[in-house]
Amino acid sequence: MFVTRFAPSPTGRLHKGHAFSALTVWRAARAAGGRFLLRIEDIDPTRCRPEFEAGILEDLRWLGLDWDRPVRRQSEHLAEYAAVVGELQRRGLLYRCFRTRKEILDAIGDAPHGPADAVRPGPHPRAEEDRLLAEGRPYAWRLSLDRARADLGERSWDALAFVEEGAGPGGETGRIRARPETAGDVVLARKDAGTAYHLAVTHDDALQGVSHVIRGEDLFEATHIQVLIQALMGWPTPVYRHHRLLTGPDGRRFAKRDNSVTLAQLRADGVAPEALRAEVGF
Numbered sequence: 043m044f045v046t047r048f049a050p051s052p053t054g055r056l057h058k059g060h061a062f063s064a065l066t067v068w069r070a071a072r073a074a075g076g077r078f079l080l081r082i083e084d085i086d087p088t089r090c091r092p093e094f095e096a097g098i099l100e101d102l103r104w105l106g107l108d109w110d111r112p113v114r115r116q117s118e119h120l121a122e123y124a125a126v127v128g129e130l131q132r133r134g135l136l137y138r139c140f141r142t143r144k145e146i147l148d149a150i151g152d153a154p155h156g157p158a159d160a161v162r163p164g165p166h167p168r169a170e171e172d173r174l175l176a177e178g179r180p181y182a183w184r185l186s187l188d189r190a191r192a193d194l195g196e197r198s199w200d201a202l203a204f205v206e207e208g209a210g211p212g213g214e215t216g217r218i219r220a221r222p223e224t225a226g227d228v229v230l231a232r233k234d235a236g237t238a239y240h241l242a243v244t245h246d247d248a249l250q251g252v253s254h255v256i257r258g259e260d261l262f263e264a265t266h267i268q269v270l271i272q273a274l275m276g277w278p279t280p281v282y283r284h285h286r287l288l289t290g291p292d293g294r295r296f297a298k299r300d301n302s303v304t305l306a307q308l309r310a311d312g313v314a315p316e317a318l319r320a321e322v323g324f
């Protein structure tokens with residue numbers, strides 16, 4: 043069964059880039075006679091807002107999309123992610139990290155071997171960890187690549203791979219060897235959320251039986267670490283199809299942070315959904 047999903051984070055309203063992505067995913071599902079799921083990735087308590095979620099549903103309906111029910115809202119499933127974090131902890135694959143974003147960035151600047159080493163800060167020395175815990179300082183849980191590698195064994199580590207039916211930003215396609223080391227010791231449980239993007243997304247892809255992950259090429263690199271998490275948890279690795287990012291007339295890609303014109307604004311300006319679909323190639 044072909045199952046795919048569109049998984050927006052409700053941190054703002056959708057723009058044309060999202061419309062292109064949602065239509066790409068939806069069309070693939072319909073062409074395959076498969077399922078099109080909608081997943082709201084709202085684990086970031088500071089940036090996600092219910093009104094953005096409502097706006098996203100409205101925008102997608104306006105575009106003419108329909109999706110299988112129910113919509114999965116990640117913030118309603120934190121206990122499930124916590125259970126996975128608990129299992130990885132018990133297996134000794136995670137370590138506490140009390141460092142602030144600034145401390146990590148400063149360390150990257152000082153790293154002798156470049157950024158990849160720097161995002162592997164490693165566990166704190168025992169005495170320091172005990173002190174920080176006693177002080178009640180908040181901490182994240184990072185996945186130790188060294189321990190993950192030992193847990194999997196060299197053969198399985200070397201066999202980590204995924205099939206790319208689209209292309210990465212460098213044209214990568216076909217069977218691709220996964221290189222989790224390029225991501226470093228990623229955070230799997232944020233200080234403020236108890237989970238993190240890579241963990242929630244791989245958990246849900248597995249739980250929902252997603253056979254094809256179709257998303258923008260800006261997430262191509264994330265696949266390397268997601269394949270590792272799948273292997274550690276015994277979850278299947280879906281097929282991946284990364285698509286190009288839509289760019290505006292100035293050649294730059296649409297992004298929330300640039301205040302790209304939203305679908306809501308276009309609608310308010312009287313643009314018809316058919317016109318927008320045609321403009322982005324549908």
Ligand code: GLU
Nearest residue numbers: 049050051083243257261
């Ligand atoms: N929620 C992610 C985003 O909005 C997408 C996750 C994914 O497709 O894997 O960028």
